[in-house]
Amino acid sequence: xxxxxxxxxxxxxxxxxxxxxxxxxxxxxxxxxxxxxxxxxxxxxxxxxxxxxxxxxxxxxxxxxxxxxxxxxxxxxxxxxxxxxxxxxxxxxxxxxxxxxxxxxxxxxxxxxxxxxxxxxxxxxxxxxxxxxxxxxxxxxxx
Numbered sequence: 001x002x003x004x005x006x007x008x009x010x011x012x013x014x015x016x017x018x019x020x021x022x023x024x025x026x027x028x029x030x031x032x033x034x035x036x037x038x039x040x041x042x043x044x045x046x047x048x049x050x051x052x053x054x055x056x057x058x059x060x061x062x063x064x065x066x067x068x069x070x071x072x073x074x075x076x077x078x079x080x081x082x083x084x085x086x087x088x089x090x091x092x093x094x095x096x097x098x099x100x101x102x103x104x105x106x107x108x109x110x111x112x113x114x115x116x117x118x119x120x121x122x123x124x125x126x127x128x129x130x131x132x133x134x135x136x137x138x139x140x141x142x143x
């Protein structure tokens with residue numbers, strides 16, 4: 001009986017730890033690229049192409065992230081982390097995860113949200129329910 005309780009306690013501790021860790025990055029790549037298996041967020045419309053000047057702030061996710069406030073944008077080919085926070089700063093998205101992705105307006109998957117089926121993208125989040133520069137969490141759900 002004690003062994004079962006210890007195993008159950010260890011499983012619960014591991015589950016709570018996994019919720020606290022930041023989402024893993026698949027290194028999507030700059031210039032609007034997005035690797036298969038990732039959901040990619042971009043700081044600018046059109047997957048970072050704003051007018052005549054391309055901008056290159058992106059972040060990719062392979063699992064849900066309950067709070068985008070602890071994620072920083074990556075920049076350029078070298079994927080250097082910037083000091084700019086992803087939270088309330090995404091303007092476009094690509095879903096290449098093979099699963100359903102949902103951008104939520106508030107942390108912990110609450111508030112207004114926009115759903116993106118596998119393979120879907122939106123170069124202009126301002127036209128969607130979640131809106132421009134308002135996403136605070138991302139859920140990725142595979143059936």
